[in-house]
Amino acid sequence: MANESDLILEMREISKEFPGVKALDGVSLRVHRGEIHAICGENGAGKSTLMKVLSGVHPHGTYTGEIFYNGHLATFNNIRSSEHAGIVIIHQELALIPELSITENIFLGNEVRGRFGVDWVAARQRARELMERVGLQDDPDTQIKSIGVGKQQLVEIAKAISKDVKLLILDEPTAALNETDSAHLLDLIREFKSHGMTCIMISHKLNEIAAIADSITIIRDGRSVETIDVPPGERVDEDRIIRGMVGRELTSRYPEHTSHAGEVMFEVKDWTIRHPEVTERLVCKGSNFFLRRGEIVGFAGLMGAGRTELARSLFGRSYGTYVKGQIFLDGKEISPKTVEQAIELGLAYVTEDRKVLGLNLLDDIRTTVVSAELHQISPNGVVDRNAEFMAAEKYRKELRIKTPNVNEGVVKLSGGNQQKVVVAKWLFTEPEVLILDEPTRGIDVGAKYEMYGIMNALADQGKAIMMISSELPELLGTCDRIYTVSQGAITGCLDVAEATQEDLMRLMTLIPNTTKSAA
Structure with missing residues (x-):
């Protein structure tokens, strides 16, 4: 176990509320310098909210509790203030502009200045150096929309390390990647660690967590349950992580089922x-x-x-x-x-990209559930709002969608609950x-x-x-x-x-x- 002086981050009793929901309830977290610290928990447990508190997305004053960074009390009021301190977060939804080049995206908001504005020659050269660090071989003038998701993730990391990052937070970094790209990204995180960088990684892929993490904090229902310190050279038992996440023994990853296939x-x-x-x-x-x-x-x-x-x-x-x-x-x-x-x-089709093709993030749950088959609840060409509510409420209960009510916006739901809303939308079409x-x-x-x-x-x-x-x-x-x-x-x-x-x-x-x- 590292010494107390090696702590780069300590979050004490962090609580955060949204209307009708207590997202965090006294969460505590300790991260040691130069380690890979994983945060695990079910969808809606509060993992991403905790990192948004740390990075200033939810500014100081909107939550209770204290954050100590490098031994000093931190009061980040926005992302720029946390980045200035060396904390950079890469969100699950990549913040890249498809029509801009790799160079433009890396330095967006952090431009390389010359005597007469942006120095594009210096920016491209610096972009090449950063791309080489993350193993990206493309031309820096390539538009983001022309490269795959795996490479886009590397651009985000290049963008992060361009800001002299000390603490890198990765929220579901491999969720949309194939096995090859995921393996490359994990190797990159290990390389960063070897150069003294501290990483916090949120992931649902327990095999990756077990392979890479030095310590693991488990969050359940907005509370920190435990932190597991992994001895050097050993691998944590995935079943132990699952027990902490779900609060019970999960004897099998897949429910027992007997098929009765017909014609x-x-x-x-x-x-x-x-x-x-x-x-x-x-x-x-x-x-x-x-x-x-x-x-x-x-x-x-x-x-x-x-x-x-x-x-x-x-x-x-x-x-x-x-x-x-x-x-x-x-x-x-x-x-x-x-x-x-x-x-x-x-026929019904639940798309692989729920946020782009499966949901309108501006809609609420009740509107979304009935959106693919409106005529069912529009007997006279006008939507019956009571029927709409009853349909949404039915699927909220059946699929156990975690939400205060069906009038909530789908954008406020966790990933797993958003996925259940997409499924509900298609089940409504029968x-x-x-x-x-x-x-x-x-x-x-x-x-x-x-x-x-x-x-x-x-x-x-x-x-x-x-x-x-x-x-x-x-x-x-x-x-x-x-x-x-x-x-x-x-x-x-x-x-x-x-x-x-x-x-x-x-x-x-x-x-x-x-x-x-x-x-």
């Missing part, structure tokens, strides 16, 4: 789609697959394999340009050419086929368990579920069968009872024979 309900034949902009590129190549009634079917593939493109193109052709292919529902051919037609036919694209991305282990229970209940009602996930253990733990996708083509299908992660990875990395697709 084929949804079938796709020879489905072929072109890229919406690069017309010579096929993003779906002669795909063939089927879903049985009451069955949960997984779709596994590496980042960019074409799983989301397949799902969106099936859902009212909302992605790409249709080339050929057929869709059958209960044996009858259907051809939904718009999202509205897809909904009317009984679908027969439910497409779930990364349904547990960015939510904690307890919320994941609840989501799996919802999926099982829907399958037991006779719904057919298509589940896309980048986590192979999740697919093996929840699905009946798993299709693998590589380079836009389906390369195989395995029953879960016989499948292993190695088998799936082998099929996910096959060079597909585009003249024939597996079924």
Whole structure:
């Protein structure tokens, strides 16, 4: 255990209230200089709120308690004041401007000045140096919208270290990254540590926390439960973290479920789609697959394999340009050419990006829940507000959405509860086929368990579920069968009872024979 003099940060009895909600209730946190300190907790536990208090997003005076930084009482009134002290936070939602270059984003608000304004030559040179530190090889003049999420995360880190950071806070840094990008980011954090930087990392990926953290603080229901100090060279037991997070033993990550799959309900034949902009590129190549009634079917593939493109193109052709292919529902051919037609036919799609494609963050919960099927509560062409409230309240209870009431804005909810609102929106349409694209991305282990229970209940009602996930253990733990996708083509299908992660990875990395697709 480090000495008291090695403390870089101490937060004492921090409490923070919002209207109707006590987000933090006497949370205490101690971080030692040069360590990687993880903060774990369920969605809504208060992790991000605590970091916003520390970074000045919630300024001094809006909370109770004390913050000591480098041994001195700190009163940060905004982000600029905390950054001036060397504390930089990278939020889960990246704060980059897509139309600006990498250089412009790195120095936005912190421009490299010359005699006559911004010195762009010096800025590009400095950007190259920072990019080299984080392992980014792109041209500094490249627009942010032209690079992937993994590289965008590296730009955020380059932006942070341009500010002479002493304490780097990373809020769910790998939530949207694939395994390769996540591994690179974790290596980068270890490198920062070797150079004396202190890092605080919030994450729901317990395997990453166990691999990288020197100490772990667990927060539950707005209170700090315990801090686990990990001896050098050892690895903390993930089950211990889970016990602290959920307040009980979680004997299995996945609920027990017996499948009662029936006849084929949804079938796709020879489905072929072109890229919406690069017309010579096929993003779906002669795909063939089927879903049985009451069955949960997984779709596994590496980042960019074409799983989301397949799902969106099936859902009212909302992605790409249709080339050929057929869709059958209960044996009858259907051809939904718009999202509205897809909904009317009984299809629903829970997008992988809930904040961009799944929710209007300006709406409240009650408005969001009914938004995909307004005619159900508009008997005379006018929305029945009482029916709207009753529908939202029904799903609030059934899905256990943590909120004071359904009049709350969805933007105020935690990630897991936002995801439940998206699911509620689609359940309200009473679908027969439910497409779930990364349904547990960015939510904690307890919320994941609840989501799996919802999926099982829907399958037991006779719904057919298509589940896309980048986590192979999740697919093996929840699905009946798993299709693998590589380079836009389906390369195989395995029953879960016989499948292993190695088998799936082998099929996910096959060079597909585009003249024939597996079924």
